[in-house]
Amino acid sequence: MVKLYGFPGSTCTRLVALVCKEKNIPYELTQVNLMKGEQKAPSFTAIQPFGQVPYIDDDGFILYESRAIARYIIKKHPNQGTPLIPSDPKAEALFEQAASIETFNFNAFVAPIVAEKVFKPRRGLQPDEARVSELLATLQSKMDAYEVILSKQKYLAGDSVTLADLSHLPYGTAFYGLGGVFAEVFDSRPNLARWWKDISNRPAWLAVKDGA
Missing domain, CATH: 1.20.1050.10 (Glutathione S-transferase Yfyf (Class Pi); Chain A, domain 2)
Structure with a gap:
């Protein structure tokens, strides 16, 4: 299961969640409270140096930037759910x-x-x-x-x-x-x-x- 670290209402977090839903990929959301500044905590910036959400942990593979995450999920599961990126x-x-x-x-x-x-x-x-x-x-x-x-x-x-x-x-x-x-x-x-x-x-x- 993909571990998604983000804020439920965040635009970029919801984009990743949307792609997971389209691809029928289950994900587990770990909330990062933007209101409390948790994205700027040293433990977070050690993984995401810009202090922004989201990032994912896919069985140990860490990736941030929502557009990159979306492409990764789509290309990793080309035959599951909605294609979303053509292969031709x-x-x-x-x-x-x-x-x-x-x-x-x-x-x-x-x-x-x-x-x-x-x-x-x-x-x-x-x-x-x-x-x-x-x-x-x-x-x-x-x-x-x-x-x-x-x-x-x-x-x-x-x-x-x-x-x-x-x-x-x-x-x-x-x-x-x-x-x-x-x-x-x-x-x-x-x-x-x-x-x-x-x-x-x-x-x-x-x-x-x-x-x-």
């Missing part, structure tokens, strides 16, 4: 293209918006609304490109769901949950809205959406 070279290249799209055209804007609108208020801080507006304006143009891609195919890498699609879920759900103009980013574009409804209702995500 061209299909895998399209997956890597889609993964890059998520990193640089979605996460780069959505994550800081969530940090401003969700995480800052939890710490009693005021969001920088000017920064949010600037990020949102740029994101709108990025989502226009998503709409074009998704008008031609079901998912970002083709007609099969991949890790590239699922990687949008943790931050995307927090972003969409802000409602108003934020939800409209998805809802106002029919193909993007169809895709988002599809991936955000996957049973594996619903199982970990509220906590790994």
Whole structure:
């Protein structure tokens, strides 16, 4: 069983849990309390030097960084559960293209918006609304490109769901949950809205959406 060290509500911890669910891989969560700063304790940074969650212990193999963990789990169990990363070279290249799209055209804007609108208020801080507006304006143009891609195919890498699609879920759900103009980013574009409804209702995500 994979031992997952993280915080149940953490976006990155839930991504790893999501992949485990999609691949039918059981995992045991050891909670690291971010509110108490346990991720900065010497015993934790001795394993994860950046003091961030999550990391896994897979029968003695230690790995951190959620994207790397997700790829490792998928490639270790290629014939179990949902494939998520294709094996054909061209299909895998399209997956890597889609993964890059998520990193640089979605996460780069959505994550800081969530940090401003969700995480800052939890710490009693005021969001920088000017920064949010600037990020949102740029994101709108990025989502226009998503709409074009998704008008031609079901998912970002083709007609099969991949890790590239699922990687949008943790931050995307927090972003969409802000409602108003934020939800409209998805809802106002029919193909993007169809895709988002599809991936955000996957049973594996619903199982970990509220906590790994």
